[in-house]
Amino acid sequence: MENFKTLKDFILRHKWFYIFGIVSLLLVDGLQLFIPEILRNFTDTLSRGEITTDLFIRYCIGLLSLAIIIAILRYFWRMLIMGTSRHMEYYLRDRMFKHLQHLSIDYFHHHKAGDLMARATNDINAVKMAMGMGVVMITDAFFLTAAILFRMVATIDMKLVISALLPLPLLVVVVLYFGKSIHNRFRAVQEAFSKLTEKVQENISGIRVVKSFVQESFEIQKFTDANQYLFNKNMDLVKIHGLFHPLIALITSLSYGIVLWYGSILVVKNIITLGDFVAFNSYLAILAWPIMALGWVINILQRGSASMSRINEILHAKPDIIEGKNAIHKETLEGEISIENLHFRYPGTSRYVLRDINIHIPPGNSLGIIGRTGSGKSTLLHLILRLYEIEEGIIQIDGINIKDLSLDTLRKHIGVVEQESFLFSTSIKDNITFGDPNFKMEDVVAAAKIAQIHDNIMNFPHQYDTLVGERGVTLSGGQKQRTCIARTIIRKPRLLFLDDCLSAVDTQTEEKILQGLQEIMKQKTNIIIAHRISTIKHCDEIIVLDEGKIVERGTHETLIQKDGLYRQIYEKQLLEEQISIE
Structure with missing residues (x-):
């Protein structure tokens, strides 16, 4: 036996x-x-x-x-x-x-x-x-x-x-x-x-x-x-x-x-x-x-x-991500992110998803990431969160290798809104306060207002006590995304990662959400992944990923002056907007 x-x-x-x-x-x-x-x-x-x-x-x-x-x-x-x-x-x-x-x-x-x-x-x-x-x-x-x-x-x-x-x-x-x-x-x-x-x-x-x-x-x-x-x-x-x-x-x-x-x-x-x-x-x-x-x-x-x-x-299955015995625990993080010579491929595969990535984000700055589907944008965020282990290159936060930080310290201070919105089959309030059920109601409402979901919630029969069903089935895609944004905002993380989380909302709602986030983002280090340039154009730096490599970097103004991929995406989106208006 x-x-x-x-x-x-x-x-x-x-x-x-x-x-x-x-x-x-x-x-x-x-x-x-x-x-x-x-x-x-x-x-x-x-x-x-x-x-x-x-x-x-x-x-x-x-x-x-x-x-x-x-x-x-x-x-x-x-x-x-x-x-x-x-x-x-x-x-x-x-x-x-x-x-x-x-x-x-x-x-x-x-x-x-x-x-x-x-x-x-x-x-x-x-x-x-x-x-x-x-x-x-x-x-x-x-x-x-x-x-x-x-x-x-x-x-x-x-x-x-x-x-x-x-x-x-x-x-x-x-x-x-x-x-x-x-x-x-x-x-x-x-x-x-x-x-x-x-x-x-x-x-x-x-x-x-x-x-x-x-x-x-x-x-x-x-x-x-x-x-x-x-x-x-x-x-x-x-x-x-x-x-x-x-x-x-x-x-x-x-x-x-x-x-x-x-x-x-x-x-x-x-x-x-x-x-x-x-x-x-x-x-x-x-x-x-x-x-x-x-x-x-x-x-x-x-x-x-x-x-x-x-x-x-x-x-008997062993986790790939193991916290070191002498892992560093920190109550606060400044939010400086440094990535040097990063190469990554998923376990069991030979193709590199990311190649020769070098990024530096000072505390309180914003980095926008754009690129074609499959270029490695979300993977980069997952590596910073240490959801996967890297073998080539270094990722540091506040000058400390993330492998030396405790997982609790790393993930507690990073707020992430994923591209795929996931809600639990409970009330809207419980979903927003998922990170800490002891949040006060005024905090919940404030976060919901910034995420532009408060008005929708108040129109529901049971308002914040409305049950959303399995995986949030009773809400629209945009409502689910905004609820997830509120869930992240309420935690007040030092680093904020938005992974194409505004794709299901219209441009007007997107602009309102970004305006609401603007004051909050000033106090945080931010990484924003988007397919729409309007989402990232105000970032301190923007990088363009293509086939796992950084092919362009700079501000919105400098990138549209270049005859590169960023400008192609920009002009294409301008044309789409004009067609939709007509």
Whole structure:
């Protein structure tokens, strides 16, 4: 059970729950062994004609007392063992989510949300079963089996015991043969479930696109294929599972058949008493559960092991971005940014996205970045935020290499409004105060006014308490962008990065937002990425990126004097504006 080593700390922390739970379970198993002895004595007394009313009542009270004690102890072991397995489920899901929060952005580019959700639900449930019912079954399978066999050998004819155990070697063969197959097939089922979850999650997230392109039938067919694949994998597991347990039951029935045949002969020959025969059958009836449990425990543990290995793939994943042991923590930053000889390519690729980038932004200055799609504009911001690790070149803030700054210091003082606006499925107020829910309402309103979203919010039925739906589905693209701007403004970061975040608003609204930001931006170091020149023309410096290189730099006035890419973009946008006016 190599896969379960991940739970070592949890098991050690909750060892007493498991220990007391197993002790309660063992007491239950031990007390059950008294029942055949009571039945043996009762049967022999009855067969000899020595039974009396008083003796009969004593036998009944003895059985009833055992039943009550066993019921109480069963409650305790269920609360201790099964309850601890629920704690383990909580612990593992919590640990998995925390680990996901610390993994680098690149990890989520290669692992779909649906697959991660499946591991956090279905797989963790399988592990919970292994650490709950699996512990119970493995305890019963070994202790109860050993105890019953000992009692049989000690109190009943050895030949009858040996004859009853003749089918057991066949049981071992069946368990060993089916165990590995169950493990592999259950893992295939979990992976198929992950693919189905991915398909559902992706389809629901993109439902607008599906409907806009009238692709409902196509998406239904893709879901049906994924659903059929999961069904086929489940049937593969059911086939072997359906064969496994009947074989276990058949082997158990063989033991019963042998005992009935050979035991009856021994009773007739007076080698054993009728009470011995009844007691032996009672022992065998009790033994049927641990034998069945042995089959079940292999199934449950193999399922749990397969799921634990899938969870371990997440828990053992290492983040690409690691904070150094002696990372520098700073309460404030001046905001000076220096980038020297920066070259960057994404992990696993050979093409450079950025090449020979050299930039210096003094504290309080603004840098505008413009360029064709795919020229590396957003990537540059991601590198400053240290969402990806750089191998060639240096990025410094206040003269300190960002690799030497704590991630908390770096990201706490940088406010970013991404190109892709993301809102949580909660109220507008909660979205704006996402960075700190303790912001005062006047701060929220002030930020919303600067972002030119306040008037829209006040027109909503519930105003700032309006729920925006999943990913802000009830808001327009421009409203989502402006809400994200307000969310960043309210944090009052020392460095402000705007990544083409005004693309979904009209030029008039854009101008109002920039006017509102103007006073705030004077106190910050700003990087503004845009496709519209009107957004960046007031920046202290503008750089033009093309195919990952800086091909032009200067102010708006100097760049339009050159016959370069910036002027081409400028003239094209002027022409588009004139056409739209006409």
